[in-house]
Amino acid sequence: MHRSPVVLRATNLQSQEDRSSVRIHFSALDFKLWTLGPPDIDRVRPPHCPCCGSVGHALDDRIQLVGHGVRRRSVRGVIVWGETPRSWSVFCRRYRCRGCRAVVVVAPRGLLSRRQYLASAIALALVLYGVDGLSHSRVRQAVNPDRHHGFDADGRWRTLTRWIDDVGRGLLGRLLRPPSGTPRRQVAATYARALSVRSLCHDAIIQVSAMDGAMMATCL
Numbered sequence: 001m002h003r004s005p006v007v008l009r010a011t012n013l014q015s016q017e018d019r020s021s022v023r024i025h026f027s028a029l030d031f032k033l034w035t036l037g038p039p040d041i042d043r044v045r046p047p048h049c050p051c052c053g054s055v056g057h058a059l060d061d062r063i064q065l066v067g068h069g070v071r072r073r074s075v076r077g078v079i080v081w082g083e084t085p086r087s088w089s090v091f092c093r094r095y096r097c098r099g100c101r102a103v104v105v106v107a108p109r110g111l112l113s114r115r116q117y118l119a120s121a122i123a124l125a126l127v128l129y130g131v132d133g134l135s136h137s138r139v140r141q142a143v144n145p146d147r148h149h150g151f152d153a154d155g156r157w158r159t160l161t162r163w164i165d166d167v168g169r170g171l172l173g174r175l176l177r178p179p180s181g182t183p184r185r186q187v188a189a190t191y192a193r194a195l196s197v198r199s200l201c202h203d204a205i206i207q208v209s210a211m212d213g214a215m216m217a218t219c220l
């Protein structure tokens with residue numbers, strides 16, 4: 001049975017269907033194109049059904065993965081180093097397999113289940129905090145487009161603390177965890193460098209390569 005390596009089990013991207021019958025397929029189509037509206041239905045149709053392996057669009061023009069509507073997602077963060085953080089709406093495409101009835105949600109790379117932020121924003125936060133030594137407040141300014149705060153009494157941005165812990169639990173794929181007791185800033189630096197190594201942008205500065213490596217996480 002064919003199983004695409006870019007398929008993960010869906011969590012919050014579906015609503016009414018049985019969760020076990022929904023899969024997510026991450027498309028390599030440029031993220032900015034997703035923000036312009038739903039991509040063309042033929043352009044992002046998965047090559048195979050991730051459940052039963054049926055060919056999405058066969059050579060004899062038989063379509064096994066048929067369009068099943070779109071789903072809007074709000075996401076935020078930064079996708080290009082140096083740009084101002086912002087929010088976007090993206091329209092994920094849905095397909096239903098005629099063979100096994102599974103629903104396949106096609107989403108842009110970098111979208112994370114149950115997260116408002118793109119993977120690239122989380123990676124940038126790890127670099128800025130762990131490698132560049134910025135404060136929680138400065139990190140938040142760099143990745144969060146909103147004015148609302150979310151700081152603890154001691155000035156820590158709770159989201160950043162949570163991200164570091166969640167990355168250790170596999171949020172951006174499997175990364176080597178530093179020994180317990182390692183200061184959180186050092187932990188963030190370790191994860192940032194690990195994401196950077198994953199990138200194909202070998203000559204880029206770590207801000208760029210870590211963001212790129214994080215966006216690839218959903219394809220692992």
Ligand SMILES: [Zn+2]
Pocket residue numbers: 049050051052053054097098099100101102
């Ligand atoms: Zn199928």
